[in-house]
Amino acid sequence: MPEPRLALRGVKKSFGDVEVLHGIDLAVNPGEMVCLIGASGSGKSTLLRCMNGLEPVDDGEVRLDGVDIAEPGFDLAPIRQKIGIVFQSFNLFPHMTAYDNVALAPRRVLAEDARTRIEALFERFGLAAHMGKYPDQLSGGQQQRVAVIRALAMRPQTMLFDEITSALDPELVDEVLDVLRSLRDDGMTMVLATHEMGFARELADRICFMDKGVIAEEGAPDLIFSTPQRERTKQFLASVLR
Amino acid sequence: MTTRRAAYEARQRRRANLLAGGSTAVVLILLIVLVPLAPGWEGVQASFFNAEIFARTFPDLLSAFLINIAIFAWSVPLIAALGLAIALARGARAPVLFPLRIFGAIYVDLFRGIPVVLLVYLVGFGIPGLGLPRPWNSPYIWGTVALVLTYSAYVAEVLRSGIESIHESQRNAAVCLGLSERDTMRYVVLPQAIRRVVPANMNMLVALQKDVALLSFIGPVEILRQAGIFKSLLANFTPYVAAAVIFLCVTVPATRYADYLMNRDRNART
Numbered sequence: 001m002p003e004p005r006l007a008l009r010g011v012k013k014s015f016g017d018v019e020v021l022h023g024i025d026l027a028v029n030p031g032e033m034v035c036l037i038g039a040s041g042s043g044k045s046t047l048l049r050c051m052n053g054l055e056p057v058d059d060g061e062v063r064l065d066g067v068d069i070a071e072p073g074f075d076l077a078p079i080r081q082k083i084g085i086v087f088q089s090f091n092l093f094p095h096m097t098a099y100d101n102v103a104l105a106p107r108r109v110l111a112e113d114a115r116t117r118i119e120a121l122f123e124r125f126g127l128a129a130h131m132g133k134y135p136d137q138l139s140g141g142q143q144q145r146v147a148v149i150r151a152l153a154m155r156p157q158t159m160l161f162d163e164i165t166s167a168l169d170p171e172l173v174d175e176v177l178d179v180l181r182s183l184r185d186d187g188m189t190m191v192l193a194t195h196e197m198g199f200a201r202e203l204a205d206r207i208c209f210m211d212k213g214v215i216a217e218e219g220a221p222d223l224i225f226s227t228p229q230r231e232r233t234k235q236f237l238a239s240v241l242r
Numbered sequence: 243m244t245t246r247r248a249a250y251e252a253r254q255r256r257r258a259n260l261l262a263g264g265s266t267a268v269v270l271i272l273l274i275v276l277v278p279l280a281p282g283w284e285g286v287q288a289s290f291f292n293a294e295i296f297a298r299t300f301p302d303l304l305s306a307f308l309i310n311i312a313i314f315a316w317s318v319p320l321i322a323a324l325g326l327a328i329a330l331a332r333g334a335r336a337p338v339l340f341p342l343r344i345f346g347a348i349y350v351d352l353f354r355g356i357p358v359v360l361l362v363y364l365v366g367f368g369i370p371g372l373g374l375p376r377p378w379n380s381p382y383i384w385g386t387v388a389l390v391l392t393y394s395a396y397v398a399e400v401l402r403s404g405i406e407s408i409h410e411s412q413r414n415a416a417v418c419l420g421l422s423e424r425d426t427m428r429y430v431v432l433p434q435a436i437r438r439v440v441p442a443n444m445n446m447l448v449a450l451q452k453d454v455a456l457l458s459f460i461g462p463v464e465i466l467r468q469a470g471i472f473k474s475l476l477a478n479f480t481p482y483v484a485a486a487v488i489f490l491c492v493t494v495p496a497t498r499y500a501d502y503l504m505n506r507d508r509n510a511r512t
Contacts, residue, residue, distance in 0.1 A: 052418060054414060054417070054418060077420055077422065078420075080417070080418055080419065080420035081420045084418070084419075085418045087411065087414075087415065089411060091411045091412060091414065091415035092415075093412065093415070093416075093429075093430055093434075094434065095433050095434050095437065104419070104421070104429055104430075105419035105420055105421055108421055108422075108425045108429070109419070109420040109421060109422075109425075150419065151418075151419070154419060154420060
C-alpha cells in the first residue's frame with residue numbers, strides 16, 4: 001500500500017461560531033483524481049483551501065507526503081510549490097501579461113528563468129498566441145487556462161481545482177475541462193470541487209459527496225452516480241442531473 | 243434619416259442650450275452693469291486691475307514662479323518615497339516591526355493634524371535657529387522639509403487605502419504560488435494599489451503646487467513674495483492678481499486632468 005500523497009484525518013474548521021467542516025477523513029493516492037461534489041455551502045471549497053494551508057484548520061491532520069502541514073506554526077512556503085491551486089475566479093494579476101503572470105513565481109521562488117518551459121506550457125494548452133496579452137484581453141476560458149499554467153509552472157505534484165468552470169460561460173467550459181483531461185493523462189494527482197457531473201463521472205477515480213461539512217458518501221463514480229446509498233446523495237444527484 | 247427619438251432629443255438639446263446661454267448672459271450682464279455701480283469700484287479697479295502694472299510685473303512674477311516649480315519638483319520625489327515608506331510601515335504585520343507601525347501611525351496623526359503654514363513656520367524658523375552653518379540654514383531646505391513632512395503623511399494614507407483596496411484573492415493567489423509576503427507586496431499588491439490611487443494623488447499634487455507659496459512666509463522669493471514686494475513698491479495689489487492668474491494657468495489644467503483620470507477610473511470599474 002503506497003503512502004497517500006494527501007491524507008486528511010479529523011479535519012475541523014470553523015468560521016466564527018459556525019463549524020463548516022466537522023471532521024473530514026480523506027486520503028488521496030499519487031496519480032489519483034478525486035472529485036468533491038455537493039451543494040453550495042457544503043464545505044467543498046473550504047476543504048480544498050485546508051488542503052494547501054490557505055485556511056488554517058482548527059483540528060485534525062493534513063499530511064502532504066507524510067508531513068503534517070496543519071501543525072500550527074508550520075512553515076507553508078516550501079509546501080506551496082508541491083501543491084498548486086486554481087480558483088473559480090481565476091485571480092490572475094490584472095497588471096501583468098499572461099506570460100508574466102506565469103513567470104513571476106518561478107523567477108522569484110525557484111530563481112529560475114523558466115522561459116522555454118513556460119512557452120511549452122502555453123503551446124500545449126493552445127495559448128501560445130496570447131502570452132503577451134493582459135488578462136482583460138482574454139476570454140474567461142483563456143484566463144482560466146492561464147491560471148492553470150501559472151500553477152503548473154511551479155511543477156506541483158498535486159493540483160487542487162476549486163470549481164474552476166463555475167464562473168465560465170457554458171461554451172467555454174469544455175476548453176478548460178480539456179486541460180484537466182490532459183493533466184489526468186499525465187498522471188497528476190488532482191482534487192477537484194466541481195459541479196460538472198458528467199466530467200466527474202467520466203474521469204474521476206473517486207467521488208466524494210459532501211453534505212453539511214462531512215463526506216456523506218464516497219466511492220467509485222459509477223457506484224455513486226448509479227446506485228447512491230444515502231437519501232441525501234440521491235436527492236442531490238436528482239436535482240443536478242435533471 | 244432622423245428617427246423620432248433623435249429629433250426629439252435634438253429639440254430638447256436646443257432648448258437646454260438656449261436656456262443655459264440665456265441665463266449665463268443675464269448673469270454676466272448684471273455683473274458688468276452692477277459691479278461698477280458699487281461705490282468703491284473705481285478704487286478697486288485702480289488697485290487690483292491696473293493693466294499697466296499687470297504688464298510691467300508679469301514677467302518678473304513669471305520668473306519668480308520658476309522657484310515655485312523648482313521647489314515643487316524636488317519635493318515630489320521625496321514625498322513619494324517617504325509616503326510609500328510610511329504606508330508600508332503602517333501595514334507591517336511582523337511583531338518585530340511593531341515600533342515601525344506605531345511610528346507610522348504617530349507620523350500620520352502628527353503631520354496631518356498640523357496646518358501646513360504652521361509647520362512651515364516651526365520648521366522653517368526653528369531649525370535654522372539651531373545655528374547651522376550654510377547652506378544648512380537655508381529656508382529653501384527647511385521649507386521644503388515642512389512640505390514633505392505634511393504631504394508625505396497625506397500620500398501615505400492615500401497609498402494605504404489603495405493597498406487595502408486590493409482584493410484578498412490577489413494576495414491568496416500570490417501566496418499559493420509560494421511568493422513571500424514581501425514579493426507579494428512588491429509585485430502583486432503595490433503595482434495595482436499605486437495605479438488605483440493615481441487620481442487621488444493628482445489632487446495632492448495640485449494642492450502641493452499651491453502650498454509651495456506658503457514658503458514665502460519664511461524667506462524664499464517665490465511668486466507670492468515677489469508679488470508682495472511689487473505691492474509695497476508700487477502701492478498696488480495688481481501683482482497679486484497677476485500671481486493668481488499664473489497659478490490658475492497651472493492648477494486648472496492639472497485639476498481637470500485629475501478629474502479626467504478619476505472619471506476614467508470610475509468608468510473602468512463599473
